Amino acid sequence: MNIDLDAALIALQNKQKKESPWDDAALHVSDLALCKRQVWARRNGVTESYIDLDNWVQMQLGLKYEEIVCAALDAKGVKYEYQVPVKDPIFGHKLIGTADFVFEDAVLDTKTTTFWSGYVGKGDERRKQVKIPEEPKMGYRIQAAAYAIALGKPRYGLQVVCRASGKRVTFWYETAGLASVIGKAVVDMQTTTTSDPEPIEAKPPWYTEDADGKSWQCGYCPYAACESNRNESLQVL
Numbered sequence: 268m269n270i271d272l273d274a275a276l277i278a279l280q281n282k283q284k285k286e287s288p289w290d291d292a293a294l295h296v297s298d299l300a301l302c303k304r305q306v307w308a309r310r311n312g313v314t315e316s317y318i319d320l321d322n323w324v325q326m327q328l329g330l331k332y333e334e335i336v337c338a339a340l341d342a343k344g345v346k347y348e349y350q351v352p353v354k355d356p357i358f359g360h361k362l363i364g365t366a367d368f369v370f371e372d373a374v375l376d377t378k379t380t381t382f383w384s385g386y387v388g389k390g391d392e393r394r395k396q397v398k399i400p401e402e403p404k405m406g407y408r409i410q411a412a413a414y415a416i417a418l419g420k421p422r423y424g425l426q427v428v429c430r431a432s433g434k435r436v437t438f439w440y441e442t443a444g445l446a447s448v449i450g451k452a453v454v455d456m457q458t459t460t461t462s463d464p465e466p467i468e469a470k471p472p473w474y475t476e477d478a479d480g481k482s483w484q485c486g487y488c489p490y491a492a493c494e495s496n497r498n499e500s501l502q503v504l
């Protein structure tokens with residue numbers, strides 16, 4: 268049998284992309300945690316969103332994990348809606364996005380990631396330890412809170428699960444604490460990324476910076492023309 272597996276996989280990816288509500292020109296809830304210049308480049312067709320195999324597989328893993336959460340909620344008889352699209356404008360602007368789980372008074376987002384792990388102790392005491400974060404990343408919080416505000420829920424939660432260890436942690440917050448931050452981000456993002464000129468400020472949000480003040484976003488950013496770009500996969504060999 269002679270199967271063109273590459274062609275079959277590309278066809279599947281294209282089908283999923285076509286069925287997805289994603290639109291490069293639109294403003295997305297996930298954009299609220301990104302660099303304005305990076306969002307400007309995508310919305311104006313300077314870059315185009317591209318999902319490589321690593322990201323694609325990770326997305327499938329995230330969806331699989333959501334199915335597990337659905338099964339757990341169903342088994343407990345909890346009422347919820349799954350994958351609810353944002354329809355109404357938020358702070359006066361249209362945003363595209365889909366909330367993972369919506370309950371009567373809250374929204375829950377799940378995130379699959381990797382927690383820090385390493386060895387502690389010496390000799391016979393030496394053992395591997397996984398560090399469960401005390402707080403989720405601020406970028407995660409902003410996205411989940413934006414979904415809750417858009418869907419009129421006063422609370423939002425995040426369940427963060429570690430792919431490597433299987434450990435997980437769930438956080439719950441009130442939306443009121445981030446409403447003004449999100450309102451400002453929505454208006455700022457919408458007014459600076461729709462068209463020319465390119466945003467002067469090439470500065471990803473502070474909550475994506477490492478201890479040395481550099482953002483991980485610049486290591487993955489598709490906008491090669493930016494002087495801060497550190498994405499090695501964009502280098503021409």
Ligand code: SF4
Pocket residue numbers: 302303304305469470471484485488489490493494495496497
């Ligand atoms: S390289 Fe960094 S600063 Fe420049 S557009 Fe990309 S994310 Fe923004």
